[in-house]
Amino acid sequence: xxxxxxxxxxxxxxxxxxxxxxxxxxxxxxxxxxxxxxxxxxxxxxxxxxxxxxxxxxxxxxxxxxxxxxxxxxxxxxxxxxxxxxxxxxxxxxxxxxxxxxxxxxxxxxxxxxxxxxxxxxxxxxxxxxxxxxxxxxxxxxxxxxxxxxxxxxxxxxxxxxxxxxxxxxxxxxxxxxxxxxxxxxxxxxxxxxxxxxxxxxxxxxxxxxxxxxxxxxxxxxxxxxxxxxxxxxxxxxxxxxxxxxxxxxxxxxxxxxxxxxxxxxxxxxxxxxxxxxxxxxxxxxxxxxxxxxxxxxxxxxxxxxxxxxxxxxxxxxxxxxxxxxxxxxxxxxxxxxxxxxxxxxxxxxxxxxxxxxxxxxxxxxxxxxxxxxxxxxxxxxxxxxxxxxxxxxxxxxxxxxxxxxxxxxxxxxxxxxxxxxxxxxxxxxxxxxxxxxxxxxxxxxxxxxxxxxxxxxxxxxxxxxxxxxxxxxxxxxxxxxxxxxxxxxxxxxxxxxxxxxxxxxxxxxxxxxxxxxxxxxxxxxxxxxxxxxxxxxxxxxxxxxxxxxxxxxxxxxxxxxxxxxxxxxxxxxxxxxxxxxxxxxxxxxxxxxxxxxxxxxxxxxxxxxxxxxxxxxxxxxxxxxxxxxxxxxxxxxxxxxxxxxxxxxxxxxxxxxxxxxxxxxxxxxxxxxxxxxxxxxxxxxxxxxxxxxxxxxxxxxxxxxxxxxxxxxxxxxxxxxxxxxxxxxxxx
Numbered sequence: 001x002x003x004x005x006x007x008x009x010x011x012x013x014x015x016x017x018x019x020x021x022x023x024x025x026x027x028x029x030x031x032x033x034x035x036x037x038x039x040x041x042x043x044x045x046x047x048x049x050x051x052x053x054x055x056x057x058x059x060x061x062x063x064x065x066x067x068x069x070x071x072x073x074x075x076x077x078x079x080x081x082x083x084x085x086x087x088x089x090x091x092x093x094x095x096x097x098x099x100x101x102x103x104x105x106x107x108x109x110x111x112x113x114x115x116x117x118x119x120x121x122x123x124x125x126x127x128x129x130x131x132x133x134x135x136x137x138x139x140x141x142x143x144x145x146x147x148x149x150x151x152x153x154x155x156x157x158x159x160x161x162x163x164x165x166x167x168x169x170x171x172x173x174x175x176x177x178x179x180x181x182x183x184x185x186x187x188x189x190x191x192x193x194x195x196x197x198x199x200x201x202x203x204x205x206x207x208x209x210x211x212x213x214x215x216x217x218x219x220x221x222x223x224x225x226x227x228x229x230x231x232x233x234x235x236x237x238x239x240x241x242x243x244x245x246x247x248x249x250x251x252x253x254x255x256x257x258x259x260x261x262x263x264x265x266x267x268x269x270x271x272x273x274x275x276x277x278x279x280x281x282x283x284x285x286x287x288x289x290x291x292x293x294x295x296x297x298x299x300x301x302x303x304x305x306x307x308x309x310x311x312x313x314x315x316x317x318x319x320x321x322x323x324x325x326x327x328x329x330x331x332x333x334x335x336x337x338x339x340x341x342x343x344x345x346x347x348x349x350x351x352x353x354x355x356x357x358x359x360x361x362x363x364x365x366x367x368x369x370x371x372x373x374x375x376x377x378x379x380x381x382x383x384x385x386x387x388x389x390x391x392x393x394x395x396x397x398x399x400x401x402x403x404x405x406x407x408x409x410x411x412x413x414x415x416x417x418x419x420x421x422x423x424x425x426x427x428x429x430x431x432x433x434x435x436x437x438x439x440x441x442x443x444x445x446x447x448x449x450x451x452x453x454x455x456x457x458x459x460x461x462x463x464x465x466x467x468x469x470x471x472x473x474x475x476x477x478x479x480x481x482x483x484x485x486x487x488x489x490x491x492x493x494x495x496x497x498x499x500x501x502x503x504x505x506x507x508x509x510x511x512x513x514x515x516x517x518x519x520x521x522x523x524x525x526x527x528x529x530x531x532x533x534x535x536x537x538x539x540x541x542x543x544x545x546x547x548x549x550x551x552x553x554x555x556x557x558x559x560x561x562x563x564x565x566x567x568x569x570x571x572x573x574x575x576x577x578x579x580x581x582x583x584x585x586x587x588x589x590x591x592x593x594x595x596x597x598x599x600x601x602x603x604x605x606x607x608x609x610x611x612x613x614x615x616x617x618x619x620x621x622x623x624x625x626x627x628x629x630x631x632x633x634x635x636x637x638x639x640x641x642x643x644x645x646x647x648x649x650x651x652x653x654x655x656x657x658x659x660x661x662x663x664x665x666x667x668x669x670x671x672x673x674x675x676x677x678x679x680x681x682x683x684x685x686x687x688x689x690x691x692x693x694x695x696x697x698x699x700x701x702x703x704x705x706x707x708x709x710x711x712x713x714x715x716x717x718x719x720x721x722x723x724x725x726x727x728x729x730x731x732x733x
Contacts, residue, residue: 015362015365015366015369016362018361018365018427018431019358019361019362019365019424020358022357022361022365022420022423022424022427023354023357023358023361023420025423026357026361026416026419026420026423027353027354027357027416029419030044030413030415030416030419031350031353031416038178040415040419041178042178042179043415044413044414044415045177045178045179045181045183046179047401047414047415048183048241048315048411049181049183049315049316049317050402051315051401051402051405051406051411052244052315052316053315053316054402054405054406055405055406056246057245057246057247057250058243058244058245058246058343060245060341060343061245061246061250062337062341065245065250065251065252065333065337066297066298066336066337066340067251067297067298067299067300067333067336067337068103068251068252068253068254068293068294068297068298068299068300069251069252069253069254069299069300069301069302069329069330069333070094070098070253070254070255070256070259070299070300070301070302071253071254071255071256071302071303071304071329072110072256072301072302072303072304072305072308073255073256073303073304073305074305075255075257076255076256076257078268079255079257079261079267079268079269080256080257080260080267080268081266081267081268081271087122088112088122088123088125088126089122089125089126090256090260091108091110091126091301092122092125092126092129093260093265094256094259094260094301095129095130095133095136096129097259097260097262097281097282097289098259098294098299099133100289101259101281101288101289101293101294101295102292102294102295102296102297103135103294103295103297103298103299104135104209104296104297104298105135105137105205105208105209105298105299106133106135106136106137106299106301107136107137107139107201107204107205107298107299107300107301107332108136108137108138108139108301108302109139109172109201109300109301109302109303109310109328109329109332110139110301110302110303111139111140111141111158111159111160111172112138112160112161112162113159113160113161114161123162126162127162130162130167131166134168134208135168135208136168137168137169137170137201137204137205137208138160138162138163138167138168138169138170139160139169139170139171139172139201140157140158140159140160140163140169140170140171140172140198140201141158141159141160141171141172141173142158142159142171142173142189158171167214168204168207168208168214169198169201169204169214170198170199170200170201170202170203170204170205171189171198171199171200171201172200172201172328172332173200174312174328174331175239176312179313180312180313181312181313181314181315181317182242182312182313182314182326182331183235183241183242183314183315184235184236184239184240184241184242185200185202185239185240185241185242185331185335186200186238186239187199187200187203187217187218187225187227187232187239187240188200188203188217188218196215197215197217198215198217199214199215199216199217201332202332202335202336202339203217203218203227203339205298205300205332205336206227206336206339206340209298209336209340210228212228218232220234223349225240227339230339230342232339232344233344233345233346233347234347235345235347240344240345241344241345241347241411242314242331242334242335242338243334243338243343243344243345243409244314244315244316244334245334245337245338246316247316247317247324247326248316248324248325248326248327248330250330250334251330251333251337252293253304254288254293256301257280258280258281258288259280259281259288260281261278261279261280261281262279262281262282262289263277263279263282298336300329300332300333300336301329302327302328302329302330302332303327303328303329304327304329310327310328310329311325311326311327311328312325312326312327312328312331313325313326314326314331343409344409345405345409345410345411346408346409346410346411347411348410348411348412348413353413353416353417356412356413356416356417357416357417357420360393360417360420360421360424361420361421361423361424364389364390364393364420364421364424364425364428365424365427365428365431367389368386368389368390368424368425368428368429369428369431369432371385371386371389372386372428372429372432386425390421390422390425393421394418394421397414397417397418397421398414400412401414470582470583470584470585470586470597471582471583471584472580472581472582473532473533473536473580473581473583474532474540474578474579474580474581475530475531475532475533475540475578475579475580475581475583475596475600476530476531476532476540476541476543476544476576476577476578476624477528477529477530477544477576477577477578477579477581477596477600477601477603477604478512478517478527478528478529478530478531478544478547478548478574478575478576478604479526479527479528479574479575479576479604479605479607479608480508480526480527480548480551480572480573480574480575480608481525481526481527481572481573481608481609482504482525482526482570482571482572483570483571483572483573483612484571485524485525485570488568488570491568492568496567500562500567500568500570501525503558504525504555504558504570505522505525505527507554507558508527508551508554508555508572509527511547511550511551511554512527512529512547515531515543515544515546515547515550516531516535516537516543517529517530517531517543517544517547518530518531518533518534518594520595520596521593521595529544529547530544530581530583530596531543531544533583533596534583534594540578541576541578541623541624541627541628542627542628542631542632544576544578544624545576545618545620545624545628545631545632545654545657546657548574548576548618548654549618549632549654549656549657551572551574552572552574552617552618555570555571555572558570571617572617573608573609573611573612573616573617573618573619574608574611574617574618574619575603575604575605575606575607575608575609575610575611575618575619575620576604576607576618576619576620576621576624576654577600577601577603577604577607577620577621577623577624578600578621578623578624578627579598579599579600579603579621579623580598580600581596581597581598581599581600581601582596582597582598583595583596600621600623603621603642603645603649604621606642606643607619607620607621607642607651610640610642610651614637614638614653614703614704614707615703615704616637616653616703616704617653618653618654619637619651619652619653619654620634620651620652620653620654621649621650621651621652622649622650622651622652624652625650625652630658631657631658632654632655632656632657632658633655633656633657633658633660633662633670634652634653634654634655635652635653635655635670635673635674636650636651636652636674636677637651637652637653637704638650638651638704638726639651639725639726639727640727641727648725648727653704655670665698665699668698669695669698669699669702672691672692672694672695672698673691673692673695673702673704673705675691676688676689676690676691676692676694676695676705676708677691677708679691680692680708680711680712680726681726683715683719683720685712685713685715685716686716688708688712689709689712689713689716692705692706692708692709692712693709696709
């Protein structure tokens with residue numbers, strides 16, 4: 001009892017250690033602890049995108065968002081008299097009109113490079129309106145997008161000539177992941193040269209909205225960025241995930257030209273058609289000034305033209321669809337709205353990832369290793385069940401990740417647990433294989449004395465054959481199996497069963513050895529042997545057939561003895577196949593078996609099993625028959641397509657050796673049967689039925705004759721197709 005308990009504790013400890021090792025290995029690969037593995041990183045990012053697309057439009061989107069976008073698009077280019085780049089006075093007018101319409105903050109996602117007319121009246125008016133309103137946020141850029149807070153490549157004035165110490169501005173560069181998708185947003189950057197933090201564009205707009213100072217930035221806490229009273233969950237050390245509300249076009253959009261078009265401004269159409277007034281901004285009936293679209297709203301001004309290269313892939317995008325991408329100004333709108341709503345994506349904490357990965361590793365390894373330890377003839381079902389469990393675990397992870405994201409904005413790690421499951425499944429397979437291999441080596445070392453003497457003699461004479469490998473050679477393969485052995489074993493005590501089985505195997509093996517055969521192996525009650533190797537023999541097919549005949553005769557004598565001893569009556573089915581196979585030493589460098597492999601080996605096994613279909617005792621292949629037809633008596637059984645094959649083969653029932661005298665009745669029976677089979681193949685159904693019935697008058701229990709009688713009667717009513725060649729498909733193995 002204590003020993004059993006110790007073994008269980010040791011096994012549990014082993015499972016825990018393996019699970020801890022797998023957990024450490026998986027987290028090292030997926031959590032960027034020491035390095036980043038791009039394929040796994042990209043897989044996790046793609047799964048984030050999948051969850052966004054599964055969710056679609058966020059259920060938290062307001063019917064009337066807090067943000068309105070003023071778009072700089074082709075329509076505005078067409079409607080405005082001046083050519084691009086527009087004069088700065090257009091923006092001054094735009095700011096004044098938006099202020100009149102009640103805009104609370106104006107964010108300009110447009111940079112203004114150095115001017116050829118610095119200090120002009122237009123620039124003076126632009127700077128003046130910025131100071132008057134105090135709620136205009138300019139956009140600054142750096143030369144390259146960074147994935148950290150630190151900027152070591154500064155552009156003077158951040159690529160905007162209106163940015164100075166008194167300006168409200170933010171950096172508009174959007175960090176991209178390896179696949180160029182914009183998923184993250186940095187709340188600020190750090191300017192090394194200036195030694196200060198600079199808010200990014202969206203955060204600068206929010207600063208104005210919440211009446212914070214222009215350079216106010218978030219504070220970094222353990223798992224959050226703290227912005228005023230809002231805690232923004234961190235995705236990594238420098239950024240948070242953007243909680244996109246929908247695809248491009250989710251936020252309301254107004255044309256730049258429509259905001260300019262007041263009664264004192266002439267559009268292209270108004271200039272062409274003198275006296276025509278549209279005044280989309282201040283018309284008393286339908287103008288933007290009076291419909292409250294901008295009232296108390298954050299207004300973002302940005303490009304809506306693909307040529308401006310301000311169009312990006314987002315998690316909501318399908319990469320193969322250009323139209324599903326999103327403009328930079330929209331991305332900023334999503335960031336601002338999510339902060340206003342405190343609508344953030346919460347990433348699963350690292351400690352939770354560790355627990356989940358460890359738990360799944362332990363469960364998967366213990367469960368799959370336990371499954372593989374089950375000993376059953378239905379091993380394929382065990383393997384299928386193991387794979388099904390793995391697939392079920394992976395599906396549950398996927399389903400849970402989508403559900404938690406859609407309903408709770410909770411982002412769980414999917415790559416780590418999925419990889420842990422796969423690694424543990426592979427690990428349990430390797431573990432089971434190694435354990436089984438060790439057991440087989442132990443068993444072989446214990447029973448190596450039972451190696452066939454002919455193999456030992458050949459290897460002593462030719463030690464070079466000790467090397468691994470094999471050679472192609474024509475051999476005759478022999479399979480025998482006891483009929484209904486499972487039912488017999490269930491009715492006997494184990495010691496009695498072993499005794500009778502050992503007696504049977506001992507006698508049958510002796511017959512094989514006496515006829516120059518090589519014993520390959522025992523498979524329970526089955527015997528596998530072959531002729532023609534290691535010592536070549538031209539009559540290998542005949543000796544295999546002689547062995548089968550002698551085994552059946554010997555078994556008849558044993559049955560009489562067993563009947564007197566009140567032991568069960570064993571009956572044996574035999575299959576014999578002749579053909580080219582690979583024979584030689586196969587296995588590992590330290591342990592190997594002298595055995596055969598190839599299609600004709602499999603065919604021999606199929607023929608042994610096929611005896612059940614015809615209730616025969618010895619079935620041989622056509623190749624075997626062609627080599628022994630002058631030395632044995634056999635009758636053709638059928639044209640079979642055995643399981644795993646597509647081409648038909650002719651099979652025969654081995655009756656006896658040609659030298660053996662057979663009774664007159666037996667000879668007459670074979671003549672009736674052979675002639676009836678010929679008539680059957682010629683579609684002469686009535687004549688065939690008559691012939692098989694004549695055979696049955698001699699041996700009424702002959703099952704092949706019964707089969708062909710039934711087939712002939714069936715085909716008589718429903719003839720086979722014109723291309724029928726008499727082939728029968730054997731579905732069972």
